Amino acid sequence: MIYGAMKFSVGGGLKLAFRPWVEGLENVPTEGPAILASNHLSFSDSFFLPAVLDRKVTFIAKQEYFTSPGVKGRLTAAFFKGVGQLPVDRSGARGAGEAAIQAGIKVIENGGLFGIYPEGTRSPDGRLYRGKSGGLARVALATGAPVIPVAMIDTEKIQPPGKVVPKLMRPGIRIGAPLDFTRYQGLENDHFIRRSLTDEVMYEIMKLSGQEYVDIYATAAKRQLAEEKKAEEKKAVDMKDGEKKDGERAQAA
Template structure:
């Protein structure tokens, strides 16, 4: 019910107000399981990507999105429920990771589409960061499902990190690549070297589709570096004041 309402109401509204474009929709299989692996530039990715796909895509979402208060919180919760997002408590990082992988495998076993952001978090500056070993690779190798690389385009300009109100003059896009077949590694989901190789191949395809600059560190580390630089700049400025 929620999903049908989202496709009938939210998707048309996004198309009217933002005129998003999509390339490569033919790469999404009409039926059968697949893993959608996307870059992550903005909170709005979680709206545009599932809303514009022809098939339902199940993503893992942090549990806070389902427990918000006020009008915004309730609307956000309703949307995520509507598109079939699965809440995961991130307070225990390792446990959350295992829960996400188990949920992804179950979605694939049902013959559905499972979406994942290999970077693990939003990019702090529009660059593409190192994919985390685990999620996309482990699910692909455990199930044999193809991985479809996806690039979100200009969503960080539409809604920069920390900004609530979107910039209506920006037209975002979605570029979908050809499916990647990793069946040659089936059953090797516990080999970290294979997992890294598969993850890097997926990230390379996302980089090629998005045109982003690639940085070979994790996005979480980049966020810490940016925050530390801001903190030092602030302290330096305070010290220079008379």
């Protein structure tokens, strides 16, 4: 009941305001379990994908989305609760990862749609990064559910990280054909199988999205970009200090 109301109010409003285009909607089964594996460009991805589907899709959402202060925080929490998203406390990485995996398996065992972002975090620059082999692969291999690759298009332009007010423009969603990994079912503890499965899914997402692929984790890319920014800021400060000292020496002369 709550999901239907939220779907009508929030989902309907999003479709009316942004008019997202969708390709491959027929690839999402009308019933039965499936895993939707998507690239992750923006916070709004978790709003647009459920909005265009006729079925409920459950994502694992970080705990902060349910506890953030302010009007935006309350609205975000209400939406995620209303559509049945599952909060996970990420303060302990190992525990959070296992909790997310078990939650995903439960969604699949109940015949639902489980949504997951294999990159593990939003892309820092619009490129597609290496998928983490833990969550997606373990849920797929433990359950035998088909994996449906999904590409979000231009959502990072609507609401870049740090921006509160979204830009009105049309995002896109491409949904690929289901991938069957039942031949590997039960091998979720085999690292090489998990890596192979994840890479195959990421390749399909890359074809759908047209993104440039980078074979490192997005978290590592974010650290690298932060370090580069810090170095540039230090260089600018040093240059300013140097110019100031040159000016002082010139005055003294």
